[in-house]
Amino acid sequence: MSHGLVQLAYIIATALFVFALHWMNTPATARKGVYAGVAGMALAVLATWAQPEVVHHGWIVLALIAGVAVGVPLSMVPLTAVPQRTALSHAFGGLAAGLVGTAKYYLWLGEGPENLTAFRMVAIIVEILLGFLTFTGSLMAAGKLQEVKWIPQRPVTYPLQNVTNFLLFGVALVAGGALVLHPTAPWAASVFPVIIGLSLLFGVLLIIPIGGADMPTVIAILNAYAGLSAVAMGFVLDNKLLITAGALDGSSGLILAIIMCKAMNRSFTNVLFGAFGQVQQLKAGGEEKVYKPETIEGAAQVLEQANLVVIIPGYGMAVAQAQHKVRELYDQLKKRGITVKFAIHPVAGRMPGHMNVLLAEADIPYTDLIEMDEINPDMPQVDVALVVGANDVVNPAARTEKTSPIYGMPIIDADRARTVFAIKRSKSPGFAGIDNELYFADKTWMLFGDAKNVIGELVKQLSGGSGMH
Amino acid sequence: MTPTEPAATVAAADYWSQLFVFVLASFIGLGVIRRVSRLLHTPLMSITNAISAIAVVGSIIVTGADYPPVIRLLGGIALFASMTNIVSGFLITDRMLKMFKTDTKSGQGGHP
Numbered sequence: 191m192s193h194g195l196v197q198l199a200y201i202i203a204t205a206l207f208v209f210a211l212h213w214m215n216t217p218a219t220a221r222k223g224v225y226a227g228v229a230g231m232a233l234a235v236l237a238t239w240a241q242p243e244v245v246h247h248g249w250i251v252l253a254l255i256a257g258v259a260v261g262v263p264l265s266m267v268p269l270t271a272v273p274q275r276t277a278l279s280h281a282f283g284g285l286a287a288g289l290v291g292t293a294k295y296y297l298w299l300g301e302g303p304e305n306l307t308a309f310r311m312v313a314i315i316v317e318i319l320l321g322f323l324t325f326t327g328s329l330m331a332a333g334k335l336q337e338v339k340w341i342p343q344r345p346v347t348y349p350l351q352n353v354t355n356f357l358l359f360g361v362a363l364v365a366g367g368a369l370v371l372h373p374t375a376p377w378a379a380s381v382f383p384v385i386i387g388l389s390l391l392f393g394v395l396l397i398i399p400i401g402g403a404d405m406p407t408v409i410a411i412l413n414a415y416a417g418l419s420a421v422a423m424g425f426v427l428d429n430k431l432l433i434t435a436g437a438l439d440g441s442s443g444l445i446l447a448i449i450m451c452k453a454m455n456r457s458f459t460n461v462l463f464g465a466f467g468q469v470q471q472l473k474a475g476g477e478e479k480v481y482k483p484e485t486i487e488g489a490a491q492v493l494e495q496a497n498l499v500v501i502i503p504g505y506g507m508a509v510a511q512a513q514h515k516v517r518e519l520y521d522q523l524k525k526r527g528i529t530v531k532f533a534i535h536p537v538a539g540r541m542p543g544h545m546n547v548l549l550a551e552a553d554i555p556y557t558d559l560i561e562m563d564e565i566n567p568d569m570p571q572v573d574v575a576l577v578v579g580a581n582d583v584v585n586p587a588a589r590t591e592k593t594s595p596i597y598g599m600p601i602i603d604a605d606r607a608r609t610v611f612a613i614k615r616s617k618s619p620g621f622a623g624i625d626n627e628l629y630f631a632d633k634t635w636m637l638f639g640d641a642k643n644v645i646g647e648l649v650k651q652l653s654g655g656s657g658m659h
Numbered sequence: 660m661t662p663t664e665p666a667a668t669v670a671a672a673d674y675w676s677q678l679f680v681f682v683l684a685s686f687i688g689l690g691v692i693r694r695v696s697r698l699l700h701t702p703l704m705s706i707t708n709a710i711s712a713i714a715v716v717g718s719i720i721v722t723g724a725d726y727p728p729v730i731r732l733l734g735g736i737a738l739f740a741s742m743t744n745i746v747s748g749f750l751i752t753d754r755m756l757k758m759f760k761t762d763t764k765s766g767q768g769g770h771p
Binding site for chain 2: 208230280293309420428430435
């Protein structure tokens with residue numbers, strides 16, 4: 191295949207990728223986007239494979255088959271495990287970039303040192319730094335999300351943590367700079383592995399101080415890194431398709447990370463170096479606060495009288511596997527002519543948009559999934575706000591309590607609804623370890639128990655009661 | 660041995676155009692991604708995963724060209740990793756998107 195044809199194929203693939211992302215702007219066209227993406231990728235792979243410089247095919251076929259063999263099962267994970275899968279695929283992306291960068295460097299060092307220009311060397315160093323850092327960092331993130339035993343969930347901190355990290359990174363940068371200036375020096379071949387080692391180590395160190403609540407942001411940031419490492423690979427290989435596709439991925443990660451940060455009122459630096467959730471402040475003030483429990487029967491009666499019910503789901507709902515019971519409750523209420531909406535906080539799941547996917551799986555129409563900014567103005571008209579497995583995202587302390595770690599975080603205004611029911615497994619604080627004022631408010635009644643059981647009981651109550659009208 | 664032109668010309672010719680492409684592609688990316696429905700941010704992430712596995716292109720060349728076996732082995736591992744991302748990324752995106760339905764019987768359109 192001639193150079194021109196390959197480039198043409200690459201241009202078409204780029205256009206298909208842009209269309210793929212464009213069609214993601216509404217669920218109605220999104221699947222078309224997947225087909226465009228697949229077409230673009232197939233075109234790129236075939237065009238590359240057909241280039242004359244590709245002369246050995248055995249290993250390619252082998253690697254492709256192995257990739258399919260691992261990729262297919264990875265695509266069938268339960269939707270609660272999608273964040274881990276995503277982190278894992280960032281790890282693979284980073285690994286691929288790092289390995290290709292390494293391969294190219296040693297290839298040129300041995301066979302074509304004139305190719306190691308300063309620009310290429312900068313690109314190679316960036317590629318392996320980002321690639322290997324993303325590799326171990328994403329593996330750590332995946333481990334934390336999967337709750338692997340030997341990876342601590344709580345942030346791990348030690349004195350001078352950030353200083354240590356920056357020093358290590360500084361050493362890697364100095365070594366990288368030396369390589370850029372003297373890419374073919376006698377010591378270069380042995381300094382290169384040092385940079386690889388430091389990147390791998392830095393990826394681990396970057397993630398261990400970050401708590402579980404920040405994982406949505408971290409995944410998005412690692413997504414951006416993975417994209418940028420592909421861009422760097424494009425610079426190294428002088429391949430504009432890699433540059434454009436990597437840039438699309440990088441900007442996606444960046445936008446998602448910004449959205450996540452805004453949704454938690456945090457900055458990038460704060461997420462990466464702040465060790466959130468580590469400091470547990472003890473609530474001062476000796477007043478005893480009591481939850482007001484409500485019975486299933488009582489709650490069902492109030493729900494039946496409502497016109498507008500808003501369900502506020504949190505990750506606890508998914509942990510309790512309560513989505514399908516929630517759908518039954520939704521059906522029961524809809525049957526009575528009650529309007530039911532879901533209020534989705536941007537960080538309600540474990541990755542951007544996670545809650546929407548979990549609810550969509552339970553067959554809840556996406557037109558009833560309303561994001562925080564759109565539903566908040568309507569909250570005062572809401573008769574019943576039902577909080578299922580959410581905590582921090584409805585905590586009014588974010589508005590009022592200047593000392594609270596979540597102060598300033600935008601929340602769903604559950605406390606402005608006329609009545610609040612909150613389902614809670616136990617009386618302990620939520621994921622971020624913060625007490626929630628909402629649960630002690632006058633209009634709030636607690637339903638204690640496993641979310642799945644409580645909702646199931648509510649459904650039973652409502653379906654039993656419906657015959658007696 | 661390597662299929663590229665002498666370094667000086669490569670660097671001089673493509674150095675700037677590569678950065679050009681990168682900057683423009685980033686702006687296109689930001690523009691397109693900003694319009695993606697918030698409902699679909701999880702599928703968005705998995706489809707961009709698959710798309711950024713375009714590293715497959717670099718991996719194929721490193722694996723298949725007439726390079727020393729060690730180099731090609733590194734390429735092969737990279738190719739395996741990229742292919743895994745392509746397959747699982749596109750499949751899971753489609754699997755998730757299939758779940759997003761409007762329910763006509765509920766009679767409710769989008770939120771006002």
